[in-house]
Amino acid sequence: MSSNTVIVHRGIDSQGEEVIKPYTPTTLDSDVGHFELMYPQGRMSHHFREMRVGDSLAVKGPKGRFRYQPGQVRAFGMLAGGSGITPMLQVARAILENPNDKTKVHLIYANVTYEDILLKEKLDGLAENYPDCFSVYYVLNQPPEGWKGGVGFVSKEMIEEHCPAPASDIQILRCGPPPMNKAMAAHLEELGYTSEMQFQFEV
Incomplete structure (x- = not known):
């Protein structure tokens, strides 16, 4: 297995800056159909908390060394x-x-x-x-x-x-x-x- 990082892209925030953050999922490749992230604090965490069912985020990856x-x-x-x-x-x-x-x-x-x-x-x-x-x-x-x-x-x-x-x-x-x-x-x-x-x- 490889330890994979996904890049989450939220778009432009209220200051006009892109919000992009890498996360390492706590799930494995064998957890098919979903992945779980920890986001305790930070700018992206604020966006996560504001999301509602049906909202979307851009995610790319996984990648890892x-x-x-x-x-x-x-x-x-x-x-x-x-x-x-x-x-x-x-x-x-x-x-x-x-x-x-x-x-x-x-x-x-x-x-x-x-x-x-x-x-x-x-x-x-x-x-x-x-x-x-x-x-x-x-x-x-x-x-x-x-x-x-x-x-x-x-x-x-x-x-x-x-x-x-x-x-x-x-x-x-x-x-x-x-x-x-x-x-x-x-x-x-x-x-x-x-x-x-x-x-x-x-x-």
Whole structure:
């Protein structure tokens, strides 16, 4: 499978500018007849909320640089922040829903607050249904009282504890806001992950 991005085009907004936004669907190629998008905030999200039954949008794609074949690696480590969870969910579902694929998936998912966690029910469902193959570790910058997950920003220590160690048969996928991507790249380099062991999604 490939992690696919679709380009959504809404037309001209009230400022006279084109509204175009790439999204990674949370659905798979096997989900025939529809696709699902996450659109938490932004100019396109405003247009989505205003849409009514019968309205239309221009969509092109899918396109994507990440290609995955079952058994390609022994394990994935995934570092996601905010809406960067969407390509991770797409890859994880493709692996976990294939009974012949034994690849392990270890996800670290960072957000500011508990309310910011996207797709938590789906992620928790994967962890419950595939406990031997999928794990998720949530990290919050502003955790609620009694929070049991990670606190602050994703650290080298968190990566060491929750992701597979550097090896030729593992890969680390990352996707998040630019400051997070930059920080994760530095952490991974310090921990000994080569560039061949990493892939950064753009969403």
